[in-house]
Amino acid sequence: MKKTFYITTPIYYPSGRFHIGTAYCTTLVDCIKRYKELRGYDAYMLTGLDEHGQKIQTVAEKNGLTPKEYVDTMAKKAKELWNLMDISYNDFIRTTDERHEKVVKKIVQKFLDNGDIYKGVYEDWYCMPCENYFTETQLIDGKCPDCGREVKKMKEEAYFFNMKKYEGWLKDFYKENPNFIEPESRKNEIFSNFINPGLEDLCISRSSFDWGIRMPNDSKHVLYVWLDALTNYITALGYMSDDDTLFKKYWPADLHVVGKEIIRFHGIYWPIFLHALGLELPKKIYAHSWIVMKDGKMSKSVGNVIYPETLIERYGLDATKYYFLRLMGFDKDSMFTPEDFVERYNSDLANDLGNLLNRTIGMMNKYFDGIIPTKIVSKTEFDDSLFEFAKNQIKKVEENMDSYHVSNALSEIWSLISRTNKYIDETSPWVLVKEDQEKLKSVMYNLAEILRKIAILIKPFIPQTSINILNQLNITEENTWESLADNNIIKENTKVVEKGEPLFIRLDKEEEIEYIKNQMNK
Ligand code: MSP
Numbered sequence: 283m284k285k286t287f288y289i290t291t292p293i294y295y296p297s298g299r300f301h302i303g304t305a306y307c308t309t310l311v312d313c314i315k316r317y318k319e320l321r322g323y324d325a326y327m328l329t330g331l332d333e334h335g336q337k338i339q340t341v342a343e344k345n346g347l348t349p350k351e352y353v354d355t356m357a358k359k360a361k362e363l364w365n366l367m368d369i370s371y372n373d374f375i376r377t378t379d380e381r382h383e384k385v386v387k388k389i390v391q392k393f394l395d396n397g398d399i400y401k402g403v404y405e406d407w408y409c410m411p412c413e414n415y416f417t418e419t420q421l422i423d424g425k426c427p428d429c430g431r432e433v434k435k436m437k438e439e440a441y442f443f444n445m446k447k448y449e450g451w452l453k454d455f456y457k458e459n460p461n462f463i464e465p466e467s468r469k470n471e472i473f474s475n476f477i478n479p480g481l482e483d484l485c486i487s488r489s490s491f492d493w494g495i496r497m498p499n500d501s502k503h504v505l506y507v508w509l510d511a512l513t514n515y516i517t518a519l520g521y522m523s524d525d526d527t528l529f530k531k532y533w534p535a536d537l538h539v540v541g542k543e544i545i546r547f548h549g550i551y552w553p554i555f556l557h558a559l560g561l562e563l564p565k566k567i568y569a570h571s572w573i574v575m576k577d578g579k580m581s582k583s584v585g586n587v588i589y590p591e592t593l594i595e596r597y598g599l600d601a602t603k604y605y606f607l608r609l610m611g612f613d614k615d616s617m618f619t620p621e622d623f624v625e626r627y628n629s630d631l632a633n634d635l636g637n638l639l640n641r642t643i644g645m646m647n648k649y650f651d652g653i654i655p656t657k658i659v660s661k662t663e664f665d666d667s668l669f670e671f672a673k674n675q676i677k678k679v680e681e682n683m684d685s686y687h688v689s690n691a692l693s694e695i696w697s698l699i700s701r702t703n704k705y706i707d708e709t710s711p712w713v714l715v716k717e718d719q720e721k722l723k724s725v726m727y728n729l730a731e732i733l734r735k736i737a738i739l740i741k742p743f744i745p746q747t748s749i750n751i752l753n754q755l756n757i758t759e760e761n762t763w764e765s766l767a768d769n770n771i772i773k774e775n776t777k778v779v780e781k782g783e784p785l786f787i788r789l790d791k792e793e794e795i796e797y798i799k800n801q802m803n804k
Contacts, residue, residue, distance in 0.1 A: 284324040288532035289315050292540050293332040293375065293514050296356030297341050300363055301580055302618065303541075303573050305590035306606040310570065310688060311539045312369045313607055316742035317683050320763045326532050328518050329364065330375035331357055332511045334504070335413050339493035349493045353378060363590065368599060368745070375518040377495075377510055385517040386510055387498045389559065390486075394499055398444050398558050401500075404485045405437035413507055415485060420475065428543045429579075441487040441503060448554045449481045455553060461566070462553075464686065465613040468545045468569040476546055484508070484551055512552045516561070535564040537686070545569040568686050571615045573606075585803045588618060592801045596794075600744035601627050601786060607743050608692050620798035624791050631786040634699045635736070638706075639751055642729045643782035645711055654730045654755075654776045655723035662721050664708045665728055669769060671701050672735055676766050679739055688743075695739045702732045727772065730755055735766055747785055754779045 291311045294304050308329060318325040333353040342352035357376055364371060375382060393399045406415040409426035415436075416427060426433050456462065456469070456477075463469035476482075487503040488494065494504030515538065519529035540548050548567045556563050572579070575586040593602040605623055608630070609616045646652055675698040682691035706729070714722040737751040738761055752758055755778050760771050 284322060286532050287315070287318040287323040287325040287537075288519075288535045289318070289325065289327050289537045290515050290535055290539065291327075291329040292538075292544060293330040293377065293511060294360065295335075295337070296331050296333060296353055296360065297337050298582070299589060300360060302588045302590050302593070302606070303580060305363070305367065305602075306573055306610065307539060307541065307570065308364065308369055309367065309603050309606045310610070312367075312371070313603075313688060313742050314537065314539070314683070314686060315370060316745065320738075320742060322763075326373075326528075327369075327371045328373050328375060328515065329369070329371045330373075330514060330518070331360060331377065332507065332514070333357075333376055333378045334494040334510055335507045336488070336491045336493065337411060337413055339491055342493075350378065366594060366599075367590065367603070373518050375514045377514060379517075381520075381523060382514060382517040383495050385522045386495050386505065386513055388522045389513055389555075390505065390509070391498045393443065393558060396558065398447070399441050399486065400444060402440065402442050402483075403437065404440040404442070405435070407433040408436040409433045417482070419479075438488065438490055440485045440489070440506075441497060441500075442483040443486050443509070443551075443555075445481045445483050445551070445554055448557060449477070451557060452477065452481070452550065452554060455557075455563070459563075462563075463545065463549050463567045463569060465569065467613055468542060469549065472546050472549045476550060481550070508547050508551060509555065512547060512555060515552075515564075521561075534562040536566065538564050538567045540567060540569055542569045542571050566686075570610060571613060573609065573618050574615045575618055582803060587803050588798070588801065589804075592798070592804065593623070596797065597623075597627060597789075598746075598786070600747045601631055604631060604692075604744050607688055610689050612687050612689070620795045623798060624789055624794045627786065628789055628791070630696060632784070632788040634696060634703065635747075636785040638699055638703050638729075638736075639733060639754060639785060640782045641706060642726075642733060643754060643778050646726055646730070646778045647780060649711065649715055649722060650726060652777045652780060654772055654778065655727050656772060656774045656776075658720075658724045658727055660718070660720035661724050662709050662714075664705055665724060668701065668705050668728060668732065672698055672732055675701075676735070676739065683742075692743060695736065695743075698732070698739070699736060702729065702736070705729070705732075730757070730772055730776075730778070731769055734761065734772065737761070738763060738766055750783070750785060754782055 289311055291308050311327060315325045315327040339349050342349040345352055406417060407421055408415050409431060411431055412426055412428050420427050425431060486506050486509045487497055488506050489502050492504055495510055497503040515535060519532055520526040521529045538548055553563050577584055577586055580587045605626055675694050678694040679691045709725045711722055711725050733751060733755060734757050737748045741748040752761060756776050757772055765771055
């Protein structure tokens with residue numbers, strides 16, 4: 283049986299249109315899932331929507347819809363976007379799904395039975411957009427520490443989850459599992475801000491609005507979103523339901539990918555909920571940073587929001603995915619600029635990768651009528667080092683992907699692309715054609731073989747381009763990850779296409795920068 287790999291995105295709030303921040307996170311998860319599949323795992327990807335809460339209720343009212351009508355349209359839009367982006371998710375959970383609501387009630391009942399939940403009065407600083415209370419000390423300049431907006435002092439009767447009871451356990455858990463959260467800097471943040479000062483109990487209900495799952499013991503209260511939201515990762519698998527096959531198969535999750543601002547919920551409350559349920563914990567939480575704009579956070583009111591459709595429609599899906607995955611460092615925010623997008627498109631995609639394929643196809647047709655030479659009897663002095671370099675790069679890509687350093691993995695692939703372009707210059711096939719036909723054969727074979735490897739390496743990141751390269755080379759079999767170790771796979775008489783199709787058409791810099799700028803907020 284294949285080893286399983288269960289990976290999740292956060293479930294997004296459908297409070298507005300999904301922008302490139304959301305699309306980035308989903309692309310990242312999809313890329314890791316595809317990589318794991320290529321490495322032989324039975325990988326399962328979950329995404330979905332977090333549909334309850336006051337903010338959704340308010341937005342729905344503004345749109346003249348009931349909350350349910352509103353979230354239904356948003357769920358449709360989310361699925362359309364993930365289809366457009368060719369996201370290979372296995373399930374899409376909505377917190378309004380009956381399968382979810384039913385099980386959440388059972389979970390809350392279990393907590394009530396175990397004495398983990400009590401009724402009290404909550405008073406603190408509340409951020410409406412984030413649906414989150416903050417203590418005085420957590421505020422930054424008197425404003426929400428997550429989004430920087432105004433907070434209001436609020437007080438209400440509410441149910442609480444007794445987090446304090448589990449504080450000692452949580453600390454022990456982190457001692458034994460120091461790498462549970464990556465990057466480490468994010469773990470340190472939650473330790474200094476929340477765990478070391480002493481855990482606060484978590485308010486888990488509201489009586490001031492009703493768009494939520496009712497507390498099973500008290501219908502005046504609806505669940506406050508985080509308990510409802512976090513449990514999606516297990517309700518989607520059928521935990522506590524009649525059919526829990528998927529739960530048995532895939533839980534515990536191998537990786538929850540979340541944004542840096544919600545690491546507190548995944549690094550403190552989620553482990554405690556699971557422990558209180560007697561369940562195993564996920565293996566890792568990876569907190570990514572944000573895509574920011576020149577003028578700070580993306581925001582409709584600032585007018586700097588970019589939507590993924592804008593980039594996909596004009597530049598293609600793979601160029602958009604490439605940019606997201608390459609842009610984002612492991613632990614620092616990354617800035618989206620139209621200049622950088624166009625520059626990367628032209629240099630990395632059109633020049634480095636596109637030209638490598640084009641030059642290879644062109645020369646193959648010119649020198650060998652398009653047939654990749656296979657009977658190699660003589661090598662150039664550069665051949666061994668090229669293959670040695672490729673071998674090392676493959677290893678580096680694997681190491682980076684196994685530790686979820688996705689952007690680094692991509693740059694290692696691009697080093698191989700540059701090295702291969704350099705190999706063309708070093709070996710100068712246009713000279714060999716006159717001087718040494720046998721060596722020319724070797725060079726042309728090697729170029730095709732390295733391009734085959736590159737196509738496999740880029741598969742999890744930009745799958746369409748991967749297929750496109752293999753089709754143009756007409757190397758469509760034996761392209762598994764394992765075959766990366768083999769240098770002699772290309773069959774005799776393989777004929778590449780007569781005229782190469784450019785993978786990416788070079789962009790006019792000024793024009794496209796202007797175009798993207800004009801598309802902001804549209
Ligand atoms: N509903 C909660 C998550 C519950 S998970 C059990 C939520 N939703 S959200 O829609 O506000 O954010 C979802 C994710 O999108 C977060 O991980 C957040 O970090 C990510 N992003 C939102 N804007 C982003 C950027 N500009 N850049 C990168 N990711 C961003 O929080």
